[in-house]
Amino acid sequence: MHFTDREWWTLIHGMGFGSLFLLGFAGGLAGLYSLRAQWVTPAGIAERVHRLKIGVVAMAIAAWGTVITGTWIVYPWYRDPALDSPRSSLLGDAATKDWHHFGMEWKEHVAWLSPILATVAAFIVVYYGVNLIRHDRVRRTAMTLFVVSFLFAIIAGAFGAFITKVAPVI
Amino acid sequence: MRTVEDTTRPETGSPGIDFPDKPEGPVVAAVLAGGIGCLALGVFTTLAEASSSIKDWLNWKDAVGPLAGKTGMAVIVWLIAWVALHLFYRDKPFETRRALVIALVLIGLGALGTFPTFFQAFASE
Numbered sequence: 001m002h003f004t005d006r007e008w009w010t011l012i013h014g015m016g017f018g019s020l021f022l023l024g025f026a027g028g029l030a031g032l033y034s035l036r037a038q039w040v041t042p043a044g045i046a047e048r049v050h051r052l053k054i055g056v057v058a059m060a061i062a063a064w065g066t067v068i069t070g071t072w073i074v075y076p077w078y079r080d081p082a083l084d085s086p087r088s089s090l091l092g093d094a095a096t097k098d099w100h101h102f103g104m105e106w107k108e109h110v111a112w113l114s115p116i117l118a119t120v121a122a123f124i125v126v127y128y129g130v131n132l133i134r135h136d137r138v139r140r141t142a143m144t145l146f147v148v149s150f151l152f153a154i155i156a157g158a159f160g161a162f163i164t165k166v167a168p169v170i
Numbered sequence: 171m172r173t174v175e176d177t178t179r180p181e182t183g184s185p186g187i188d189f190p191d192k193p194e195g196p197v198v199a200a201v202l203a204g205g206i207g208c209l210a211l212g213v214f215t216t217l218a219e220a221s222s223s224i225k226d227w228l229n230w231k232d233a234v235g236p237l238a239g240k241t242g243m244a245v246i247v248w249l250i251a252w253v254a255l256h257l258f259y260r261d262k263p264f265e266t267r268r269a270l271v272i273a274l275v276l277i278g279l280g281a282l283g284t285f286p287t288f289f290q291a292f293a294s295e
Contacts, residue, residue, distance in 0.1 A: 071241060076233035102286050109215050109284035112241045113208050113277065116248055120204035124197050131192055138197055141266045145204065148277060 006169050009073050014164070017065035018157055021118075024059040025150045031055060032125075032143045037133050049130050056146070060122040063115035063153065070160075075108065077169045086167035099166050103159040111156035117149035195262040198269040199255035205276030207248025212283020214240040220292040 003011065031052040034040070040048060079087045090100040124142040125132065132139045218225040218236045228239025282288050 067241070071234060071237060075237065079233075079235060101290075105286040105290075106284065108237055109211065109240070110281060112211055112244060113280060113284070116207045116211075116245075117204055117277070120200045123200045127196055127200075128192060134191070135194070137265065137267050138194065141197070141201060141270045144270060144274075145201070148274075152281070 013069040021062040056122040056125045060118040063118040089167045107156045107159035114153040121146040195259035199259040201269045203252035205273030206251040208280030209276040210247035211244035212280035216283045216289040219289045
């Protein structure tokens with residue numbers, strides 16, 4: 001019972017960085033949504049914002065970790081010209097070739113939108129800090145980018161999971 | 171875009187909360203640069219499909235293929251745009267709402283450029 005190096009890297013890519021990003025989203029969104037003056041005591045704001053800063057920065061790092069390991073470590077194994085690579089396997093069967101032509105082609109590109117937007121959202125939270133509680137439009141801007149970043153990650157993550165089921169990197 | 175008189179006013183009631191305020195300019199710069207970075211990815215993805223010479227130029231590493239150059243160039247464009255916009259907006263009090271609308275349009279166009287049905291329509295022979 002063991003994993004190959006390639007399986008370890010796919011785990012780090014998807015279940016490590018990817019899951020950290022997706023799981024952290026719920027906490028980050030709840031933190032941003034509830035950061036309102038009428039719901040938080042002045043004493044609690046600094047502590048809550050400190051936690052929020054750590055959370056969104058960790059999410060941005062996880063997003064970068066996901067796309068960097070995915071593109072530079074896992075993807076070369078996927079697109080290896082060998083006949084038994086996942087890409088060759090998918091393209092070798094008319095019933096599965098669209099998993100590459102549509103699924104993988106979209107996933108490999110759209111995933112990179114996520115860390116860019118997560119970084120912008122993290123910058124807003126770190127830069128504005130406690131002032132987010134006074135500027136509702138800035139808080140809403142950060143939340144919007146946070147959600148859009150998550151949606152792109154969901155698209156990429158879902159196709160990654162489906163393609164791994166059809167043609168795993170082994 | 172609005173002026174400082176509009177933007178430094180707290181928008182929510184904040185009794186007992188007294189923190190020094192910050193200009194929104196750096197936030198505007200980051201938001202717009204994010205949109206530009208997303209648009210850049212869509213543009214490079216579509217250009218690589220439309221032109222084999224651009225695709226070859228973006229092939230920074232054979233094992234990764236042109237995806238290396240497309241994503242690398244998008245990140246470079248994003249960071250350069252962020253630095254330039256930050257220098258321009260850092261002391262300016264422009265508001266984020268309009269910047270967000272512009273960025274969402276750019277993000278939408280960028281996402282469209284990464285959509286296979288769209289960029290494959292530009293495929294060169």
